Amino acid sequence: MHADNVAWTPTLAVGVGSRECSIQHSPGEDNLNLLRLRGTIDRLGPLAWYRRALIIAFSIAVLGLHGCGGVADDRGRHPMNESDPSDPADPSDPTDPADPADPADPADPADPADPADPADPADPADPADPADPADPADPEDPADPSDPADPADPADPADPADPADPADPADPADPADPADPADPADPADPDSSPGNGTGGADGGTTGGTGGTGGAGSGSDGSGGTGGSGGTGGSGGTGGSGGTGGSGGAGGGTTPGNDLDTFGITKLYPSKPAGESWALNANPTTDRRFDPQSPITSNSDGSWKMRNTKVRMSVFTSTGYNPNAIATYDREQLAQKGFMQAANDWKNIEMTGFVKVNAASDIKDNFSWYARGGKHTDSRMCEGSSYKGGLHYDGRARIEKESWHVSYAQTPYLNAVSSLLGRWVGFKTVMWNITVNGKTAVKLELWVNDNADRVTWRKVYDKIDDGTWGGSSSTCGAANTKMPMTWGGPIAVFRWDSATDVDFKWLSVREIQAP
Structure with missing residues (x-):
């Protein structure tokens, strides 16, 4: 009152x-x-x-x-x-x-x-009052061990010691728990989407128990315990998946431990007696290497390119001779398996280390590509290729060029941070596989983000089984989306819109298909 x-x-x-x-x-x-x-x-x-x-x-x-x-x-x-x-x-x-x-x-x-x-049981400020929110014996008290809202309460869903708490790192049912075997974000979880193994080739579509049924993200699962594609199963002929292969796009780790001439990890083993090329100490005298623009040496052994439209071509040991290309008909090329010669670049691993010092367009990219010849308007059907692209801003994607110029492109993925001012390693890998009894092409992009030559991470993969893009009917294909399963005489290291780029440790190797 x-x-x-x-x-x-x-x-x-x-x-x-x-x-x-x-x-x-x-x-x-x-x-x-x-x-x-x-x-x-x-x-x-x-x-x-x-x-x-x-x-x-x-x-x-x-x-x-x-x-x-x-x-x-x-x-x-x-x-x-x-x-x-x-x-x-x-x-x-x-x-x-x-x-x-x-x-x-x-x-x-x-x-x-x-x-x-303070001794009043009805007093809301009484620490001894069971109805007091500040009372340790009060079930509404955040400091009360029997309080369901108490962070120290084992029955509290927000309690880190609560086995039913979704934020509890010790909770086996916690999706954020690194010890949770059912946690898809748990790096220690064998069922985790990103593969975390260190050995064995990627399960892939062809890869034994790794295969497409694995739990890895993307089109392939991890072989072995590293990605639950199959415990101890083979990830393919390229290496055992038992200790963990790649875990699909964005999650794979280096599947092999063999090193190339530069001390760089080979993702897949070289084909015995297969084609290979590596940048030598004086590339300006290498007849198999055509940078098409002036390059200059740096004091650290790397090389500098200042052209803004770069197409550095690498030929097989046979060299490039357009007159030796008998046909551009897609059906005939698929039947023969090559465009110019049997040793054309087909199942290959391309590697390059680059540093962008200056660029006029940070959205442009590096592109390592193969499975065709020279790209020119006068012989447009010679200009077929699969291209792995790593953009200066850190995005990545894969492109299919059915002929010059006709593209199908995958969506961008954020692969790494900006490439400006730092060395980064980049690999494009391609090889033929079999899908539903027909020849298809497996494509992968890998990045060595810290440029240590050893720690590689897969950032993109794609299978072209004849249902993805393309307009090959222009060059005689019955299926306009047919995969380009043949080899080509030229592999190319390309980039645009960069005014100052350093490069080193370039190589192209024919691999033993996993």
Whole structure:
């Protein structure tokens, strides 16, 4: 009840800064006013203690009891007399609302009905109160070990020690738990989408128990325990999947440990007596290498290219001779398996390390490609290729060029951070596989992001089984989307829109198909 609802309203005139006051009531009304004050207090009911205290203080001041500044009233009683049992300010008065021994006193810390009493079981601020939110024994208390909202509570879903807590790192059912075998984001989980093995070739579509049924993301699963494509199963002829092959796009790790002439990890073993080429100490004298623009040597052994349209061609040991290409008909090329000669670049692993020092368009890219000859408008059907692209801004994708110029392109994936100002290794790998009894092409892109030559990560893979893009009917194909399963005499290291690029450790190897 508010103070303005009290039935009596005596008026008071007080001289501020003086001891003069006048009360507009008769002296005989004192006892009646005390009774009214007591009634007012009783009617306040469960109002908050601080509101009650304010109203009490105000009422006492208003009553005055004829005593201003310690003057006794006409009955000889001092209004502040501590021995007066009717004195509302008497601390020894059991009915005094300000008396600490008064069980009805809302400010009495010993009062069990006092909401501010720490021993009061109904007090919301009482640490011993089971209904107190700050009480350790309170089920609503965040510090209460039996509180379901308590982070230290084993039954609390937000408790790191709670086995049912989805954020609990020790919880076997927690999707964010690194020890959770069912966690797809758990790097220690054998069922995790990214493969985390260190050996064995990628399961792939052809790869034994790794195969397409594996749990790795992308079109292939991981061989072996590294990616649950098959425990200990072979990831293909390229290497055992038992210790973990690649885990699909974005998740694979280096599947082999053989090194090339530069100390770079070979992802797949070289074909015995197969074609191979590597950048030598003086590439300007290499007849199998045509940079088509001037290159200059750097003090660290790398080379610099400043042209903004680069097509550095690498020929097989047979060399390039367009007159030796008997046909561009797609059906005949697929039947023969090559465009110019039997040793054309077909199942290959292309490697290059590059550093972009300056570029006019950061969205442009490096592109390693093969399975065709020269790309020119006058012989457009000679210009077939599969291209692995790594963009200067870190994106990656794969392109299928059925002829020059006709492209099908996969969606971009974010592979790495920006390439500007740092060395990075990049590989494009392609080889023929069999899908549903027909020849198809497996394509992969790998990145050595820290340029240590050893730590490679697969960032893209794609299978062309004749259902992806293309317009090969222009060059005689019955199926315009047919895969380009033949080899070509030229492999190319390409980039555009970069005004200053350093490169090193280029190589092309014919691989033993996994």
